[in-house]
Amino acid sequence: MLVNDIRLISMVEDEGFKQMVTTFHPGYTLPSRTHFTKLMEGKYEATFGKLKDALKATKNKIALTTDAWTSVATEAYLGITCHFISDDWELNSFCLTTMPLEERHTGTNIAAWIEQAVERFEIPLSKVVAVVHDNGSNVVLAANILQEKHGWVSVRCTGHTLQLVINRALKHPQISKALGAARCLVEHFKSSELASSKLKTKQKQMGTPEHKLVQDVSTRWNSTYYMVTRLLEQRWPLTATLSDPAVTQRGKHYLDLKADQWTLLDELAKALQAFECATVYLSGENYVTVSALPPLVRGLLKSTHTVYDTAPVQAFQAAASEETTAHWSREVTITDDDPSKQIIAATLDPRFRKRKFLTPEERFSVQNKVQALALQSSRNEEATAASVDNDDTAERTPNRSVSALDSLLGCDSTDSDSEANNYQDARNQAIIKEVLMYFGEQPLSKTESPLSWWKLNEAKYPTLASQAKSFLCIPATSTPSEHLFSAAGNIASKKRASLTPEHVNMLTFLHCNLKHL
Incomplete structure (x- = not known):
């Protein structure tokens, strides 16, 4: 339970938990926090060994993802995951480490930390095919260092790249103003219990789905898309609620969007739909994604050719096309x-x-x-097979001295060479x-x-x-390594801020891997 549900080890010392255990099992003596900590450490070592054996056993290439994160205790971590296809054609994904970082996060240091993680699991450097990472300059430098040293392909996270593309394309003044008005509208209903209650009533009266409004967040561009589409769905219940003087003060009527802003957001949502679809698909972890990038980018570029009536959305289309081409020209x-x-x-x-x-x-x-x-x-x-055969032959056959005549005349190997060439052809x-x-x-x-x-x-x-x-x-995408830091709702939350970095790593490692090993 401690691992699966990311529970505090100190939970075993809480009075409420002790009372519950006593109720279910009177007379049972609950082990101490130290006992469970040692159990976790032992389980980590055993699971670590199993994963190392699994990575040794596979003959197939391995890809890595990496992402950096800072906990509420202001401790920095580097998350690294690995991915490979099994002999039975199953896509396997594992957490390698949630490594605490104590030195400066330079490109050189990050490259060295990734190498250390690979070496800890005794993964041959030649077995790694690629590193997926975000667009941070230090991480990009680290990936370039690893590519130059080991030939690992540097793959920029498509989710992060899409975030950059859309953020820049949305910078048109009228779009920014309309989105700002949309956020104010959502915030009003989120903060007013009366307005929220009245909205539910209007939804029922008008037969509109009783959905809650969505507030966007700056780090996820598609949350803006979800905010806009939800507002469009709820436009008339919202307008009716804002028009009710018993609910909305006269000075708050400005919260309702203007007609041209509703039109703009309607067209913008249609223009963003293709990008949202691509974002969701490429962020998948249980199926092949990298192969879909080239056709999806072509599809995104095609979608930007759709003509809309409003000038701001036309500008968005042009900017999105330009940004998409600039960020992915090499990949497609x-x-x-x-x-x-x-x-x-x-x-x-x-x-x-x-x-x-x-x-x-x-x-x-x-x-x-x-x-x-x-x-x-x-x-x-x-060549590998021949090398193994030669080694075996050398072990079985004693060395023979070559006569002077043999040395002068040479060995007539025309037939064997011909056979080898014929086989290769x-x-x-x-x-x-x-x-x-x-x-x-x-x-x-x-x-x-x-x-x-x-x-x-x-x-x-x-x-x-x-x-x-x-x-x-x-x-x-580097989504798998990002999920290391949000698994089961914040590994190192304020309540867990007292966990040592080593125990944060163990808890995350076990939570992600135990069910697969």
Whole structure:
């Protein structure tokens, strides 16, 4: 219970809890707080070992997400999660650490802390494929350092990027004014019990859904979308309530939005709908997301071409298009025949294998890249297997001295070389055929699971299946690491501010991982 529900360990010393235990089990002696603390520490060590073994056992690539956070006790933490696709094509996600930070949060330090977390679990550096992070300059620098040192791909959180895109696109003065008026309207009903009660009455009278108003928050742009859509839904009950002199003072009638503001917000909600849909989908944790980014970005750009009547919303559309292009041009275009990891992931997702979001020339280029990756992967596997065979042979066969004549004449290995070349040519042709067959198939329905499809077709496309596991494991957002700090409602709330940073890490680790290990 302490772990699953994030309860205070000191709860066992509370009088109310003691009385409850005594009621259910008279005569039972409740163990001390120290006892439960040691139990938690022991459980952490055991679960840590299980996770380390699971990460060692997988042969597949691993992606990381990271995010920084400060507790109510002003203690800074770095959260790191890992993600990989199992041999059974299940998407696995685990918390690695909620690491207390005592030094400056420089890019160099953050890179070193991420490396330390990976090394603690004895994950080979070559097994990590990517790090997903927000757009903070220090974290971006850390990701770039790791990319240069280890080849880990730097992937910026799409949720954070969408936040930047929408915030900048909403800066039109008339939009800002209308949204400000909307917030004042919501705040009035949130703070007035009389107005809120009357609104419920009007909702019933008018047959409007009895929904509460939504107050937006600055850190979640889509909360603004939800605020606006709820106001539009409740427009007439709101207006009727504000028009009632028994409820609203004459000086408060200004709270109702003007007709042109209602029109503006109606069009703005329609323009924001595509971005809200993309935000929700890409923030998912239980399904493949990174492969959807390129087609979704193309879809978002297409949505900005919709023409609206109000000039402010037209300006929003233009700004949203410009910001989307500026932030994601690298992820959705191909430069120098070098597609991004997101495009490769989309290509290996059977839902998007036709690559309709690319030009014909780009489709050809990315197909060649996937083929090259498959061929290189095959060569790497052959080299690894040969190295193991050579080591085994060296152990079994004693060293023999080579005669002077043998040394002068050399070894005629033409036949063996020819056999090896023939085998490699046949292997390459098989992979090329595999790639052509894959791209020749019809795309999977957008509602179906790409991992389920790969599970059924792995034997048919073995080389591409291996590549798919390496790319489709990457999350599109750093949401998993953000959730480390909000799991079960604030791990280190004011009541838990007395927890040591080490125990915060243990509690978070167990809460996130225990049910999966």
